[in-house]
Structure formats: C-alpha cells, structure tokens
Amino acid sequence: MSVSQIDTALLGRMFLAGAKNLEKNKDLINELNVFPVPDGDTGTNMTMTIMSAARDVAGLGDSADMKTLCKAISSGSLRGARGNSGVILSQLLRGFTRRIKEESVLTIPVITEAFAKAVETAYKAVMVPKEGTILTVARGISEKARDLNEDGCMDLEVFLTECLKQGELTLEQTPEMLPVLKQAGVVDSGGKGLVMALAGAIDLFLGKEVDLTISDTPTETPQEEEEPVYANLYCVALSVALEKPFRLKQELDLRAYLESFGERVKVTSTEETLTIHTDTNDPGMVLQKALTYGELYNVSVKNQKVEKVEHEKDEEETFTQKAPAPEPEGPVKPVGFIAVSVGDGLAEIFRSLGVDYVIEGGQTMNPSTEDILNAISKVRAQTVFVLPNNKNIILAANQAAELTTDKTVLVIPTKTIPQGITAAINxxxxxxxxxxEQAMMAEIQRVRSGEITYAVRDTMIDDKTIEKGDYMGIGDKGILAVDKDLTETVKGMLAEMIDESSELVSVYYGCDVTEEDANAMADCIRTQFPGVDVELQMGGQPIYYYIMSVE
Amino acid sequence: MKKVAVLTDSNSGITQSEAGSLGVSVLPMPFYINEKEYFEDITLTQEQFYEALKGDADIHTSQPSPEQVMKLWDRMLEDYEEIVYIPMSSGLSGSCQSARMLAEDYEGRVQVVNDQRISVTQRQHCIDAVALAEKGFGAAEIREILEREKYSSSIYIMLDTLYYLRKGGRITPAAAAIGTMLRLKPVLTIQGEKLDAFAKARTSAQGKNMMIQAIRKDMETRFGGISPDRINLEMAYTHDKEAAESYKAEVQAAFPDFDIVLNPLSLSVSCHIGPGALAVACSCKIPELM
Incomplete structure (x- = not known):
C-alpha cells in the first residue's frame, strides 16, 4: 500500500501515537541526563509537554478539521511545556502546525516545508542554540526531508522512514558534537525524545497497532489528585490564641508533625494567632498538640463523607486546571515578583524579600509554561518579574512572558536559587x-552558586570520575568537587568558589540535613575559610543537601 | 559690627575646632548616655561615644533647650547684626520648628533656615551661607536662597546593621520590613524631609556599588549632569575611618573630576544608625555663588 497523503484524522492519531511512544520511553530518556543528579528529567519534561497537547487532541474526536487539530497541538504543548527540551519540543510543534493549519491533507512537499518551519521556529526560541542537541536532530530530519523532496520522492512511507532513520543517525552523532555527551557516554536526551515521538507516529502510519487511550489526568502531578475515597475522614480547622509568637522553625515542625498523620495541612501564624487546617483520621491528636501553644477557639471537626467541606482552593495551583484563575481582588501594584523555588525555608526567604508568589518547583519538578502563566495571573501588578532560578526553567518562563498580553512580564534568567535571591535583593x-532589570542582570553575574547532591550513577564528567553515591559539588560552570565524604565535598567546592574578594558565604541547608549538622558544617566552613562571613539558613529543599553562594 | 553670622548645630558634622576656620558657629546637640547629659564634641569624644554605643548603653538625643539656643543667639547678636541659623532637617528633628518659634521674638534678626539638610549637605549649606554673606546677601535673602535649594541634594547611607535604627524607633515601616530573614545591609536615602528605605544589599560591595549608581543617576537626571562645576560630592561615615577611606577611593574612581569631602557623621546621627555606616551625598552648587 502506498499512501501519498495524510488527512486530519490520521495526523491526529499519529500525534497521539507519537506522544504515547515518548511516554513509554520516558525513563530511558531520563537516564540519558549528562549530570548524574537525582533529578534527571528530560523524559519526564518532554512527556508532560506532549501529553498536555495529547489530552487536547484526544478530546477533539475524529471529526475535527486541520485548523482545530493544529491549534490543539500547538497551544496544548506551548502551555504544557516544561524544561528546556519541553519548550523546544513545543516550539517545533508550533512551527510545524503553523505551516500545515491551512491545508486539508499533508503531502511530502507540505511536510517538508512544515519541518523547515518547525526547525526555524525552535532555533529562534533559544537564545544561544547549541549543536548536538534536539535542535540538531530536528534539523537533520528537516534537511533529509528537503533532499528527499527535491529528489522527487513520492512514497510517503519511504519518505517518513528515511526521515526517521536520519533522525536516529543524527542522534548517534550528537556525542561527537557535544563533548559532555561523549564523556558521559550518552546521546542527547532531548534528541532521543524527539526521535521517540516521531518513531511512534510513523509506527502508526505504517499500520502498527497502537493503544491511543490518553488518560484524562497527567501521568505525574505535582500534588496528589483528590480521591473519591477519603483516606483521612475528618477535616479539622481551629485557631489558637498564641501564648508566645511562633517562629518559622516551630511552624515547620508543627506542619511536619501534622503531616505525619494527616494531609492537606495548612499552618499559618501571626503574632497572636495560629490557624491550623488538616484532614486526618485522628482529630484528637491535632487538638492535643494545638493545646500546647495556647487556648483554642473556632474549632471545627467535620466528617467529609457526610458533611460538605469546602477546601481552600490550593488545588487551583495544580496544572490540571484549564481555565485561567480569576484575578484576585486587590489594588494593582506597579511591580510584582514570582520566584520558582522548592522547600519551605527558601519560599519563606523569597517572601521576606518581597516575592508575591512562589511557584513550588525547580530541581525535581520543572513548572510548565502554564504553571507560570497561572502565577502571573495571580499577581496583581502591572509589571511582573519572574525569577526561574533554574536553567531548565528559563525557556518556559520566557514562553509564559510571550503568551502574556495584559501585563509586562520580565524574566530575569536566574539559573540558581542564590542568583534568584540576589536578584530579589537588588x-x-x-x-x-x-x-x-539591568542592575539585577549585573548582580546575578557576581554571585557564585554551588549545590551539593549525590550521584545516581557512575559517569565521567568535566574530567572527573564519579561513582554512584558520591557527593558532588556542582558550580555555575560544572562539577567542582566529588568526594565520598560530604564535608570534604563542601570544602572542595568552596575552595573553587572563594577568592580574595569574597565577603559572604550563604548556606541554605536541605530537608535531609539536620539543623545540628548544618551548624557543624557552617563552623567547619568558618574554620576553613576565616576571611569570609558564613550565614546559615534553613532552605528545606529536597535532593540538594546544601545550596551555597559566594559573594 | 559685622553683618551676618552663620550658626548651625553639630549635626552638620562641623567640629568645634573646624568651626573657626569655616567662619561658622556650632551649637552642640545634647544627648543622654544612661541618663547623663553630654554635649557633642564638648564633653564627649567620638571614641567615648562609640564605646558606650557598642556597650549597649541607653543613648537618647534631644533638641537643644530653648534657653541654650537663645543664650547663644543673644551672645552672637552682640557682635553681629543678623544670624542665619541652619539646624538639622525639620523632617528628622523638631529643633528647627522650635527655633522658628523662638526666632519670632527677634524681629527678623535671626533667620532660621528650613532647608531639609543633614550632615555633609547641611555642612555644605553652612559654607554656602558664609560665602553668600561675604557677597553681601542679608540673612533673610540667604535663608530664601538656601530654602529654594532644599531639594537639590541627595544622600544615600548604607548601614552595617538595622539594629540601632530599630532600637531607636527611627525607622519607617518600609525600612523596618527590610531583611527580616536574611542578614542584609540596608541602603537608606534622605531626599528632603525623611530618612527612608532605598534598597538593600547582601554584601557591602553590592551596597557600595548601588550607592555610586544612585548618585550617578541623581546627577544625570535631577541635577543637570555629572559636573564638578555644578555639583558638590560629599561622603560621610560612622566610626570606621579606614573603610570610609577605602570607599572614598572607589567613589573617586567613579567620579574622577570631583573633589570629595569626607567627614565623620555627627554623633547624634550615629547613635541612630550605629557604627560602620557609609554615606555618599551630592548637592547642587548655588547659582549665586557660581
């Protein structure tokens, strides 16, 4: 059978098949991360990006026209885009659909032009395009398509198969173009994701049986979906007239305690009042604990099965929500701030610096363009500064800035938490x-950041041999220290970061480090580097034992 | 009988020994250390003062008493026809307001200037007043000129800590909100009336750089361009002279054509902001003197 064109219904099914295949290979792609950090997530990011579009496409049914299908693919992936590879994938899809949306069927010349448009759009989206990445793979495919079309190829099956082969070939070559890949012994993960998506689409075209069911909910969500069965039956709400003001540390301890036997825990405090919300099977323990802080009032305990409980609307923050959140009431400020951060301590630090909205995410969970858009809609300000605080979130933030029409959105490309803190301070x-913008851009260049985590596999990077389980100190430009001992890793990393002009070392300790250990580490740094001040803060971030900065 | 005398208070940073050579009289500000009254530069030195401040002594400032003020005026009016009195900014102290009331009984012979100046910019206005008097301007004319120029100055101060400002209660809510979690160096500004938060810095290097940029911007956008012909550049500090000298070199490098005046801040200002503060200020030269 030789098919010479693809109609809307077939294209829609091919897209779904591509998305499914990407999803299937997610873990494989995650493994390809160059940095052996525990948050290798290219596969996850790309999957979540394409699934956001796939859900829109699956919702269309078979009767949709090309324009509607293109819109679903383009806007679904743009909004769902997370991580750099996800953003680039969404831009490829956007470029591709721009070319084909006026067509009723796709032929080889149309696909060729659409591939070219896709590549052009994606290159433009990246400030400094790097070769040996998903961009190179896409370009390889596009150039192959152009050659086949020029040679008069009429057989779509041959055309698509050859394009895919070229994609695989270019992917194999990526380690030759990007030394870090070669040293780590991997191919580019984003490029792999693209090839997987294309392979899935072509499999369907070739008649392979593919299960196209797309689940209504994302495969991975930042927060647990509400379940119809109540794991925790009682919804407890109460206020406490505080005998002594609450410190942040106490608040966090209380929250951790409540979370040990409940969920949806909310703890807020002012000078005089503490309020607690939690779902639990043991309301008594909540009351007992609360009594230790002062007198109780406004106490309510509701059985969720029989009583209607209105939860606070923090579910709006999950990215499953489609409609934009309504603008909250309140005066419009000239300038607002959004920061992406993870960990209670860091969130509190950002708030103390005037940040209006902290998007939970970062190292382990890159927020999508839509998450950032939602945050932007919630900040009542004419201009919103966005601090992505991670190099893998900057593109998604830029994309959100472009998609916002009613406010000025300025993305300060902060690559690390310390850079974000410095930007907010300045x-x-x-x-x-x-x-x-200028001052913040200048100041973030002056901060040196370093993060301490552990390796999830053996690898070789920046000429350093790393074994699984080793501690790594990762600086702005690569790995600074590797050691089996945490303290030695910190010392080694800081030795690379500190010079004679350094004044201050800020240390933000993660949720896996005790306050006691953190204090000991700070003392050790003071002894080792007597010329600098050391300031210790509870960051509460996962995975990274310490985030440090030298200024 | 000489015509116009210029009088200021010790907030100008003009010391008793410097006063003579500048042709200015200086009214010492009283303050209380553990309930005992002292007069700046008269009964207490800078060293003794900082020792008390660091030792967490209970330090209060006060306005000069009406008696003290009028006694000095009366004595000066024996030698001079008129007095131009330049007290610290009315936004920072009630002493200007009190002096105005007292001056009502002097039939115009004492002109109290409400020019919103403090420290190095107040000092500069004293020097300007002497020059204007030498040019033959009367006390009332000098007052008008100085008050006309009241907003043509700008001061930035970086504090080592917010501790003393909080302790003294002399802090706007905006400034108090600075740095509740991280240890930050607040950069404050005085534009006319009040001391307010300008920005915050993580390190002193950042704060110093920020002040240079802010002064540069003021010169360019508010005071008609970076020109030593039109603008005075001044610096002040509390306690740490070495740090101030090293920062002066940085400021000089940023503004190579200026002669920079560096003076310690008066003790009555220092007791509110604590040791280790650095300040940069600029003020416009007075057209009548150019």
Missing part, C-alpha cells in the same frame, strides 16, 4: 523597570 522600588 530590586529598587524607585527605579524604572529597565534600571532594575
């Missing part, structure tokens, strides 16, 4: 947006 309310 904001001067009296200055213009331009002046602030």
């Amino acid at each position: 904001f001067v309310p009296d200055n213009t947006n331009d002046e602030n």
Whole structure:
C-alpha cells in the first residue's frame, strides 16, 4: 500500500501515537541526563509537554478539521511545556502546525516545508542554540526531508522512514558534537525524545497497532489528585490564641508533625494567632498538640463523607486546571515578583524579600509554561518579574512572558536559587523597570552558586570520575568537587568558589540535613575559610543537601 | 559690627575646632548616655561615644533647650547684626520648628533656615551661607536662597546593621520590613524631609556599588549632569575611618573630576544608625555663588 497523503484524522492519531511512544520511553530518556543528579528529567519534561497537547487532541474526536487539530497541538504543548527540551519540543510543534493549519491533507512537499518551519521556529526560541542537541536532530530530519523532496520522492512511507532513520543517525552523532555527551557516554536526551515521538507516529502510519487511550489526568502531578475515597475522614480547622509568637522553625515542625498523620495541612501564624487546617483520621491528636501553644477557639471537626467541606482552593495551583484563575481582588501594584523555588525555608526567604508568589518547583519538578502563566495571573501588578532560578526553567518562563498580553512580564534568567535571591535583593522600588532589570542582570553575574547532591550513577564528567553515591559539588560552570565524604565535598567546592574578594558565604541547608549538622558544617566552613562571613539558613529543599553562594 | 553670622548645630558634622576656620558657629546637640547629659564634641569624644554605643548603653538625643539656643543667639547678636541659623532637617528633628518659634521674638534678626539638610549637605549649606554673606546677601535673602535649594541634594547611607535604627524607633515601616530573614545591609536615602528605605544589599560591595549608581543617576537626571562645576560630592561615615577611606577611593574612581569631602557623621546621627555606616551625598552648587 502506498499512501501519498495524510488527512486530519490520521495526523491526529499519529500525534497521539507519537506522544504515547515518548511516554513509554520516558525513563530511558531520563537516564540519558549528562549530570548524574537525582533529578534527571528530560523524559519526564518532554512527556508532560506532549501529553498536555495529547489530552487536547484526544478530546477533539475524529471529526475535527486541520485548523482545530493544529491549534490543539500547538497551544496544548506551548502551555504544557516544561524544561528546556519541553519548550523546544513545543516550539517545533508550533512551527510545524503553523505551516500545515491551512491545508486539508499533508503531502511530502507540505511536510517538508512544515519541518523547515518547525526547525526555524525552535532555533529562534533559544537564545544561544547549541549543536548536538534536539535542535540538531530536528534539523537533520528537516534537511533529509528537503533532499528527499527535491529528489522527487513520492512514497510517503519511504519518505517518513528515511526521515526517521536520519533522525536516529543524527542522534548517534550528537556525542561527537557535544563533548559532555561523549564523556558521559550518552546521546542527547532531548534528541532521543524527539526521535521517540516521531518513531511512534510513523509506527502508526505504517499500520502498527497502537493503544491511543490518553488518560484524562497527567501521568505525574505535582500534588496528589483528590480521591473519591477519603483516606483521612475528618477535616479539622481551629485557631489558637498564641501564648508566645511562633517562629518559622516551630511552624515547620508543627506542619511536619501534622503531616505525619494527616494531609492537606495548612499552618499559618501571626503574632497572636495560629490557624491550623488538616484532614486526618485522628482529630484528637491535632487538638492535643494545638493545646500546647495556647487556648483554642473556632474549632471545627467535620466528617467529609457526610458533611460538605469546602477546601481552600490550593488545588487551583495544580496544572490540571484549564481555565485561567480569576484575578484576585486587590489594588494593582506597579511591580510584582514570582520566584520558582522548592522547600519551605527558601519560599519563606523569597517572601521576606518581597516575592508575591512562589511557584513550588525547580530541581525535581520543572513548572510548565502554564504553571507560570497561572502565577502571573495571580499577581496583581502591572509589571511582573519572574525569577526561574533554574536553567531548565528559563525557556518556559520566557514562553509564559510571550503568551502574556495584559501585563509586562520580565524574566530575569536566574539559573540558581542564590542568583534568584540576589536578584530579589537588588530590586529598587524607585527605579524604572529597565534600571532594575539591568542592575539585577549585573548582580546575578557576581554571585557564585554551588549545590551539593549525590550521584545516581557512575559517569565521567568535566574530567572527573564519579561513582554512584558520591557527593558532588556542582558550580555555575560544572562539577567542582566529588568526594565520598560530604564535608570534604563542601570544602572542595568552596575552595573553587572563594577568592580574595569574597565577603559572604550563604548556606541554605536541605530537608535531609539536620539543623545540628548544618551548624557543624557552617563552623567547619568558618574554620576553613576565616576571611569570609558564613550565614546559615534553613532552605528545606529536597535532593540538594546544601545550596551555597559566594559573594 | 559685622553683618551676618552663620550658626548651625553639630549635626552638620562641623567640629568645634573646624568651626573657626569655616567662619561658622556650632551649637552642640545634647544627648543622654544612661541618663547623663553630654554635649557633642564638648564633653564627649567620638571614641567615648562609640564605646558606650557598642556597650549597649541607653543613648537618647534631644533638641537643644530653648534657653541654650537663645543664650547663644543673644551672645552672637552682640557682635553681629543678623544670624542665619541652619539646624538639622525639620523632617528628622523638631529643633528647627522650635527655633522658628523662638526666632519670632527677634524681629527678623535671626533667620532660621528650613532647608531639609543633614550632615555633609547641611555642612555644605553652612559654607554656602558664609560665602553668600561675604557677597553681601542679608540673612533673610540667604535663608530664601538656601530654602529654594532644599531639594537639590541627595544622600544615600548604607548601614552595617538595622539594629540601632530599630532600637531607636527611627525607622519607617518600609525600612523596618527590610531583611527580616536574611542578614542584609540596608541602603537608606534622605531626599528632603525623611530618612527612608532605598534598597538593600547582601554584601557591602553590592551596597557600595548601588550607592555610586544612585548618585550617578541623581546627577544625570535631577541635577543637570555629572559636573564638578555644578555639583558638590560629599561622603560621610560612622566610626570606621579606614573603610570610609577605602570607599572614598572607589567613589573617586567613579567620579574622577570631583573633589570629595569626607567627614565623620555627627554623633547624634550615629547613635541612630550605629557604627560602620557609609554615606555618599551630592548637592547642587548655588547659582549665586557660581
């Protein structure tokens, strides 16, 4: 059978098949991360990006026209995009659909042009395109298509199969183009994801049986979906007239305690009042604990099965929500701030620096473009500065900025948490947006960041041999220290970061480090580097034992 | 009988020994250390003061008493026809307001200037007043000129800590909100009336750089361009002279054409902001003197 064109219904099914195949190979792609950090997530990011579009496409049914299908693919992936590979994938899809949306069927010349448009769009989306990445793989495919079309190829089956082969070939060559890949002994993970998606689509075209059911909910969500069965039957709410003001540490301890036997825990405190919300099977323990802080009032215990319980709307923050959140009431400020961060301590630090909205995410969970858009819609300000605080989130933030029409959104490309903190500190309310942007950009260059985590596999990177389980100190430009001992890793990393002009070492300790150990580490740094001040803060971030900065 | 005398208070940073050579009289500000009254530069030195401050002594400032003020005026009016009195900014102290009331009984012979100046910019206005008097301007004319120029100055101060400002209660809510979690160095500004939060810095290097940028911007956008012909550049510090000298070199490098005046801040200002503060200020030269 020789098919010479693809109609809308077939294209829709091919897209779903591509998405499914990417999803199937997610873990394999995650494994390809160059840095052996525990948050290798290219596969996850790309899957979540394409699944966001796939859900829209699956919802269309078979009767949709090309324009509707293209819109679903394009806007679904743009909004769902997370991580750099996800953003680039969404831009490839956007470029591709731009070319084909006016067509009723796809032929080889149309597909060739659409591939070219896809590549052009994606290259434009990246400030400094790097070769040996998903971009190179896409370009390889596009150039192969152009050659086949010029040679007069009429057989779509041959055309698609050859394009895919070229994609695989270019992917194999990526280690030759990017030394870090070669040293780590892997091919580019984003490129792999693209090839997997294309392979799935072509499999369907070739008649292979593919299960196209797309689940309504994302495969991975930042927060647990609400279940119809109540794991925790009682919804407890109460206030406490505090005998003594609450410190942050106490608040976090209380939250951790409540979370040990409940969920949806909310703890807030002012000077005089503490309020607690939690779902639990043991309301008595909540009351007992609360009594230790002061007198109780406004106590309510509701059985969720029989009483209607209105939960606070924190579910809006999950990215499953389609409609944009309604604008909250309140005066419009000239300038607002959004920061992406993970960990209670870091979130609190950002808030203390005037950040209006902290998007939970970062190292382990890159927020999508839509998550950032939602945050932007919630900040009542004419101009919103966004601090992505991770190099893998900057593109998604830029994409959100472009998709926002009712506010000015300025993304300060902060690659690390310390850079984000420095940017927030250097904001001067009296200055213009331009002046602030310039000052923040200049200051973030002056901060050196370092993060301590552990290796999830053996590898070789920046000429350092790393074994699974080793501690690694990762700086702005690569791995600074590797050791079997945590303290030695910290010392080694800081030795690379500190010079004679350094004044201050800030240490944010993660949720897996005790306060006692953190204090000991800070003392050790003071002894080792007597010329600098050391400031210790509870960061509460997962995976990274310590995040440090030298200024 | 000489015509116009210039009087200021010790907030100008003009010391008793410097006063003579500048042709200015200086009214010492009283303050209380553990309930005992002292007069700046008269009964207490900078060293003794900082020792008390660091030792967490209970330090209060106060306005000069009406008696003290009028006694000095009366004595000066024996030698001079008129007095131009330049007290610290009315936004920071009630002493200007009190002096105005007292001056009502002097039939215009004492002109109290409400020019919103403090420290190095107040000092500069004293020097300007002497020069204007030498040019033949009367006390009332000098007051008008100085008050006309009240907003043509700008001060930035980086504090080593917010501790003393909080302790003294002399802090706007905006400034108090700075750095509740991280240890930050607040950069404050005085534009006319009040001391307010300008920005915050993580390190002193950041704060110093920020102040240089802010002064540069003020010169360019508010004061008609970076020109030593039109603008005075001034610096001040509390306690740490070495740090101030090293910062002066940085400021000088940023503004190579200026002669920079560096002075310690007066003790009555220092007791609110604590040791280790650095300040940069600029003020416009007075057209009548150019």
